[in-house]
Amino acid sequence: MILQSLYALYDRLAKDPAYDLVETGFSPQQIAFRIILHPDGRLFEFQDARVQSDKGKRVPVKMRAPGEAKPPGAGINPCFLWDNQTYLLGRQPEDKPAGFAQKRFEAFRDRHLALEKEIASPRFAAVCRFLEQWTPERLSEAEYGILEEVGPGFGVFQVVGEADPVHEDPAVLEWWKKSQAKNDTSVEGQCLITGEISAITKLHPKIKGIAGAQAAGASIVSFNDTAYESYGKTQGFNSPVGEEAAFRYGAALNNLLNGPQASRHRIRIGDTACVFWTDKPHMVEDIFAAIATGGDRAVEEAQDAGVRKKMEVFLKAVQQGRAAYSDLGSNPDETRFFLLGLAPNAARLSVRFFYQSTLGELLDHLHKHQRDLEIVREFEQPVGKRWADPLSPAYWELLRETTRQGDDPSPLLGGALMRAILEGSPYPEALLTGIIRRVQIERSINYLRAAAIKAVLTRNHRLDIPVMLDPNNTNPAYLHGRLFAVLQKIQEEGGFEQTGRVPEKTIRDTYLASACATPASVFPRLLLLSTHHLRHLHPGRKVQFEQLVAEINWPLTGNARRIHTLEEQGLFLLGYYHQRKAFFTKKEGTAAASI
Numbered sequence: 001m002i003l004q005s006l007y008a009l010y011d012r013l014a015k016d017p018a019y020d021l022v023e024t025g026f027s028p029q030q031i032a033f034r035i036i037l038h039p040d041g042r043l044f045e046f047q048d049a050r051v052q053s054d055k056g057k058r059v060p061v062k063m064r065a066p067g068e069a070k071p072p073g074a075g076i077n078p079c080f081l082w083d084n085q086t087y088l089l090g091r092q093p094e095d096k097p098a099g100f101a102q103k104r105f106e107a108f109r110d111r112h113l114a115l116e117k118e119i120a121s122p123r124f125a126a127v128c129r130f131l132e133q134w135t136p137e138r139l140s141e142a143e144y145g146i147l148e149e150v151g152p153g154f155g156v157f158q159v160v161g162e163a164d165p166v167h168e169d170p171a172v173l174e175w176w177k178k179s180q181a182k183n184d185t186s187v188e189g190q191c192l193i194t195g196e197i198s199a200i201t202k203l204h205p206k207i208k209g210i211a212g213a214q215a216a217g218a219s220i221v222s223f224n225d226t227a228y229e230s231y232g233k234t235q236g237f238n239s240p241v242g243e244e245a246a247f248r249y250g251a252a253l254n255n256l257l258n259g260p261q262a263s264r265h266r267i268r269i270g271d272t273a274c275v276f277w278t279d280k281p282h283m284v285e286d287i288f289a290a291i292a293t294g295g296d297r298a299v300e301e302a303q304d305a306g307v308r309k310k311m312e313v314f315l316k317a318v319q320q321g322r323a324a325y326s327d328l329g330s331n332p333d334e335t336r337f338f339l340l341g342l343a344p345n346a347a348r349l350s351v352r353f354f355y356q357s358t359l360g361e362l363l364d365h366l367h368k369h370q371r372d373l374e375i376v377r378e379f380e381q382p383v384g385k386r387w388a389d390p391l392s393p394a395y396w397e398l399l400r401e402t403t404r405q406g407d408d409p410s411p412l413l414g415g416a417l418m419r420a421i422l423e424g425s426p427y428p429e430a431l432l433t434g435i436i437r438r439v440q441i442e443r444s445i446n447y448l449r450a451a452a453i454k455a456v457l458t459r460n461h462r463l464d465i466p467v468m469l470d471p472n473n474t475n476p477a478y479l480h481g482r483l484f485a486v487l488q489k490i491q492e493e494g495g496f497e498q499t500g501r502v503p504e505k506t507i508r509d510t511y512l513a514s515a516c517a518t519p520a521s522v523f524p525r526l527l528l529l530s531t532h533h534l535r536h537l538h539p540g541r542k543v544q545f546e547q548l549v550a551e552i553n554w555p556l557t558g559n560a561r562r563i564h565t566l567e568e569q570g571l572f573l574l575g576y577y578h579q580r581k582a583f584f585t586k587k588e589g590t591a592a593a594s595i
Contacts, residue, residue, distance in 0.1 A: 003249045006248075007194070007248050007252070008279065010248035016281075019260065020255075020260050025180040025247075026064050027254075028063070029069075030062060030063075031153070031156055032048075033047060033049050033050075033147065033150045034155060034158045036160060037127065037158070037159050040126065041126045041127070043130065047146070047158075049150075060154070063165070064168075065167060067079050068206065069208065069216060070216060076107045078107045080111075082167065084154055084155070086101045087104045087108040089105065089134065090104070090135075118175060119172055121172050123166045124172055126157075187200050187202075191241055193241055199242060199243045203219075204221040205247065205250025205251070207250065209257035210342055210343070210344050211271070212343075213345075213349060218348050219349065222347070223238050253340075264286060266289065269411070270409065272414070276337070276338060276339040276340070277337075278335050278336060278338070284314065284332075288314075290311065291315065291392075295397065296390050296392040299311045313327045314328070315392055317363050319391065321363075321367045322360075322363075322367075332359035332360040336356065336358060336359075337355075341353045341418075353418075368424050369420075369424075370391075372459050373451040374451070375447070375467055376469075378446060389448070396414070398417065398448060400448075401435050402431065403438070413428055416430070429460065431456055432453060435449050436453070436569050443508055443512045450574060456570065457571065468581075469581070469582040477519075477572045477575070480556070480564075481516075481576035481578075483523065483552045483553060485577075486545065486549055488506050488580075489583055491506050492506060493537060494535070494537055516564065516569050516572045517569060534546070
């Protein structure tokens, strides 16, 4: 289904000029320099083809070039009318044996000279005359210093007075397209993508733009050993895909990863590069990457008013559910959505996951994720330079809470969490484990950690956990969390009444981890210590706290657990978080409100 979906996408992208998709027999290449020739083949100059990037650096210009991506390896494989300096000019790499460059230059020269009679083009003839006259020894001349600056980048030929490079000459293009037609040595078979009988590709296209993979590109489909081959077939013939179909799926995927609209179609999850698309143009393609990586904060950071409006509509649909789907402009149940995750694996790519559904189903799952996360926020409005807590946090914000500041979360956990969000499946238990471990080490629970704990307990453990404090919840673990928050508040207010300032160190800094994991060994001591702090409070305030402690502690009498399971530790932390938030929320009708 992956290759079929990409094959179908090609037609859609090819019709949209914004994607600048190349046709069969060509590939997008990064061109760093031009060899400018006189019409008779004499060298005019070497010209820097790079352009200024947004970051102020000079970068190669993307250009359509005949042929596929240059294959890696030590073999001699000259391209047609473009290549690196070793092939074009015979530049000898410092780390290669003597004669390395000379052999490759001669192969490049001989290939083109052999084609001169077939290609009736004065510009191509100029290239042939240059290759006959050029000697690699001339590279040492001072005026050729620009070649040192552009380094190992690719170059093309161009004739003085012509606007386009030689490979764009109409006569050259006509010959090239005819030469790509099926020859007598092609192997025919039934294409697994189209189902039609066609010439089968021997090598599948190289996919570029995956960090950690080979720079020249890596394959999704490849056979590098006879152990993986069957029925006497070699290489790509073991998974028969037509040459045209292979080109189409490769061109579509490379365009999503590296094309002019790549920023709209790709996100990164750990070591996995993810690309997404829809089967027909939809506003979700314009904003999904920003929402997935920025959450609802992406709305505030959006510079374009039109994009910001689309984000607001999308987030409204996520937060409110199907009641708001009509604002998306078209029926989301009639549009297909695809998301492909690719990770490097030597010379090949690993498919980490492939998700496909309708946009309606995707929104349903995102809405479910939103409900599972929903919990009272610590900061509902910005405070100073601090952002307000997000209603729809990005996936990486949840992952970040499982590690120390500056450390990278597990890429496997990132992929598992994204799958759970997109598919509506159970969250990875490692998310709960990682967050509880960080809370116990850092002795702090914030909004994002509480939201993630609630989400895992709600979806995976089928617990009914409200957004706000639940005074009717009699679960011992939840009550222990509430009780710990009350005892900490007593210590803070008692210390303030005694010294005029809130204590810098409270029971949270000393006992939170042990109270969360082994409550029976900690709470008798904490209750005893609280009597000391109660003595410093105003009599009315003291009575309020004593009533609240008694209200929480009564169901625990004879019902306390010596050790909390992982699920119960999560409930403890939610009880603690809810109670702490209730102390600072104006709310009527509960005992906590009066505190």
